[in-house]
Amino acid sequence: MAIEDFAVEASHIMMFARSIGDPNQVYYSDSYAKDGETGGIIAPPTFAQASAQFDEEYFLRPKIGKPWFGSGKEGTGKPKKEKKEGESSGSAAGGLHAEQHFEYHRHIKPGDVLSATVKQGETWEKQSKRAGTLKFSETVTEYRDQTGELVITARGVAVTTEKVIGS
Amino acid sequence: MALSKAKIKVGDTHTEVLVEDLRRTQIVQYAGASGDYNPVHTDEKFVTEVAGYPTVFAHGMLTMGMTGMLVTNYVGDGRLTKYGVRFVNQVWPGDTLTGTAEVAEIREEDGQTLVDLTVTTVNQDDVPVLAGTATARIDD
Numbered sequence: 662m663a664i665e666d667f668a669v670e671a672s673h674i675m676m677f678a679r680s681i682g683d684p685n686q687v688y689y690s691d692s693y694a695k696d697g698e699t700g701g702i703i704a705p706p707t708f709a710q711a712s713a714q715f716d717e718e719y720f721l722r723p724k725i726g727k728p729w730f731g732s733g734k735e736g737t738g739k740p741k742k743e744k745k746e747g748e749s750s751g752s753a754a755g756g757l758h759a760e761q762h763f764e765y766h767r768h769i770k771p772g773d774v775l776s777a778t779v780k781q782g783e784t785w786e787k788q789s790k791r792a793g794t795l796k797f798s799e800t801v802t803e804y805r806d807q808t809g810e811l812v813i814t815a816r817g818v819a820v821t822t823e824k825v826i827g828s
Numbered sequence: 829m830a831l832s833k834a835k836i837k838v839g840d841t842h843t844e845v846l847v848e849d850l851r852r853t854q855i856v857q858y859a860g861a862s863g864d865y866n867p868v869h870t871d872e873k874f875v876t877e878v879a880g881y882p883t884v885f886a887h888g889m890l891t892m893g894m895t896g897m898l899v900t901n902y903v904g905d906g907r908l909t910k911y912g913v914r915f916v917n918q919v920w921p922g923d924t925l926t927g928t929a930e931v932a933e934i935r936e937e938d939g940q941t942l943v944d945l946t947v948t949t950v951n952q953d954d955v956p957v958l959a960g961t962a963t964a965r966i967d968d
Contacts, residue, residue: 673861676860676861677861677862677893679857679861680854680857680858680860680861680862680890680893681858681890681893681894681896681897682846682847682854682894682897683893683894683896683897683900685897685900685901685905687905687906694905697905698830698904698905698906699905699906703905703906705893705896705897705900706893706896706899706900706908706911707889707892707893707896707911710862710864710889711861711862711863712863713862713863713864714862714863715863719863721863721864721865721866722863722864722865723865730867730874731865731867731871731874732867732871732873732874732877732878736873736874736876736877736878737867737874737877737878757888757915758887758888758889758915759888759914759915760912760913760914760915761888761889761892761912761913761915762910762911762912762913763910763911763912764909764910765908765909765910765911768906768908816912825879825880825881826918
């Protein structure tokens with residue numbers, strides 16, 4: 662993953678805030694926010710994750726003219742794998758998100774043009790009664806603004822499970 | 829309003845209901861805003877027939893986002909310096925989530941006053957779905 666041009670816009674922050682159900686006007690109204698401590702609109706704490714929109718290669722977004730693995734006539738656009746009872750094919754979808762950590766050097770605001778570099782971190786395995794062998798992998802993403810200043814350091818951990826975890 | 833050191837002590841808690849009866853439409857809304865269109869979150873046919881789950885489930889980051897609202901409502905806007913979580917159980921449509929932030933420590937670092945919070949979100953059966961920590965700058 663590489664993000665070169667994550668242009669942060671107030672409308673995107675507004676839509677993101679709506680989607681998490683947060684009515685705080687500091688995410689919506691410049692006239693409200695300018696008189697407060699932040700001096701203007703800022704993004705909610707987890708907004709950096711929406712950088713996925715600006716990652717050309719992000720595999721969890723349908724691409725124009727390319728096959729997509731979500732359902733149409735069939736359950737998936739991809740050929741079906743032979744699957745054992747209770748076995749997860751969720752790995753086809755990249756596994757599950759196990760952890761996410763953000764360190765804020767400052768908060769994102771409209772007008773920022775962020776770029777991000779991603780480094781692979783550690784990988785490890787764990788046994789779980791409920792889900793079989795769990796394989797964890799870590800990534801560290803540094804978001805910098807157009808002046809090169811570090812804005813957010815993010816650490817994510819993904820997990821693939823041997824068995825489906827149902828409710 | 830930001831928190832002030834004088835008004836809080838270790839063990840104080842702040843609790844909010846984050847969502848009642850989570851609707852599939854909100855999960856769709858989050859997919860659109862965040863850009864994570866993984867069909868396990870929005871595509872009933874894919875998730876049941878192919879991925880093998882009972883139904884669609886929320887993005888972990890939606891739960892982290894909703895829990896972030898609780899944290900920023902408590903500490904004030906633009907005050908967070910760290911926020912990290914583990915996703916410990918899945919969140920399903922119909923879930924009602926309640927988040928709690930508890931003051932774990934109040935400390936000084938580099939001339940700033942900081943509060944460390946323990947953050948937990950549970951569903952309607954009191955099963956934890958998210959566990960984490962947050963650190964914020966507070967007033968003296």
